[in-house]
Amino acid sequence: MTLYSCPICKLPLYQLSSSLKCDNGHNFDFAKEGYINLLKLNNKKSILPGDNKDMISSRRLFLDxxxxxxxxxxxxxxxxxxxxNHTKNILDLGCGEGYYTSFFQKEFNDIKFYGLDISKYAIKLAAKKxxxxxxxxASSKDIPLQEKSIDGIIKICAPMFVDEISKxxxxxxxxxxxxxGNNHLIEIRNLLYKSIRNNTEKLNKIVDVDLIHTKEVKLDMSLNPKELQNLINMTPFKWKINNKLEKLLMSNNMFNCTAHFKIEVLKLKPSL
Known part of the structure; x- marks a missing residue:
């Protein structure tokens, strides 16, 4: 038996050769790259949901x-x-093309890391490399894993639904x-927007969590035009490029930019 549950009927999935199958006969085949597609059709808002090929390719180049x-x-x-001490598995939620997931896996050989993303292209690229x-x-709103099967969750700039995670x-x-954080890519945002809003993340939850640790990380980056182009292409900024930013992308100058992240460690409050 695997950690997976059937996305259709929620029964446990068993691995048989190159596929997963539940007792109700629902069957899911592994792709040749080694990943499995457990996204329900009614969780799709488009034919290929999630980040598209260009965004994922740019993300890989920038993170590299x-x-x-x-x-x-x-x-x-x-x-x-x-x-x-008994941690066996950790889920990387919204893992994209797997850059972070593979980094963690190399660091912790005794832990099995799972990467979930709604983008089939991202997962295909991740599994191939x-x-x-x-x-x-799969969708982070409907995670096809068995109840209380995961020892930890990592979520890096991706949607998170705490009620779903609590299961x-x-x-x-x-x-x-x-x-x-509030100053994340502030230099680019200043070129795009007349007024800047603070970055805030509202947890989609009913289940209570405790905040047990927080840390802010600020990075001073000096980006060449190609790196800047990849950074923009992997974000929603891609759809808002104006003349100022276009001119900057066409230049040969290095662009100084701030990356600002807020890291929080949360723990689910025990059920009564």
Whole structure:
């Protein structure tokens, strides 16, 4: 039996050769790259939901440049400090093309990392490049994993629904949540918007959580035009480029930019 539950009927899924199957006969085949697609049709708002091919390709190129690696190192410290000794598996929620997931997997050989994303293209790219983490296509609103089967959650600038997480996360285990801080990419936002709003993240939840640790990470980046282009293409800024930003992208000058992240460690309050 696997950790997965059937996205249709919620029964446990068993692996038989190159597919997963439940007792009701629902069957899901592994792709040749090694990932499994467990996204229900009614969870799709388009034929190919999630980030598109161009956004994912740009994300991979930008992350490969290492500008955000300090955030990964901070998360590793948190996992080392807070994880129970018996931690067996951790879910990377909204893992994209698997850059972070593979980084964590290399650091913690005794833990099995799972990467979930709604973008089939992202998961395909992740599974093709990184063989050890386990990747699957699904929605973070409807996670096809068995109840209380996961020892930890990591969420990096991706949607998170705490009520859904509470079903699969073991009690007293942690959620590491990374979200943009108020000064994240402030230089680009100043070029795009007349007024700047603070970045705020509202947890979609009914279940109570305790905030047990918080840390802010600020990074001073110096980006060449290609890195800047990839950064913009992996964000919603891509759809809002104006003349000022277009001129900057066409220049050969280095662009100084701030990355600002807020890292929070959350723990589900025990049920009564």
């Amino acid at each position: 440049s290492g500008h955000f690696d300090k955030v990964i190192l901070e998360i590793i410290k948190i996992i080392e400090y807070y994880k129970p 990184h063989k050890k983490p386990v990747f699957f296509v 699969i996360l073991k009690e007293e285990h942690i959620i590491v949540s990374v979200s943009p």
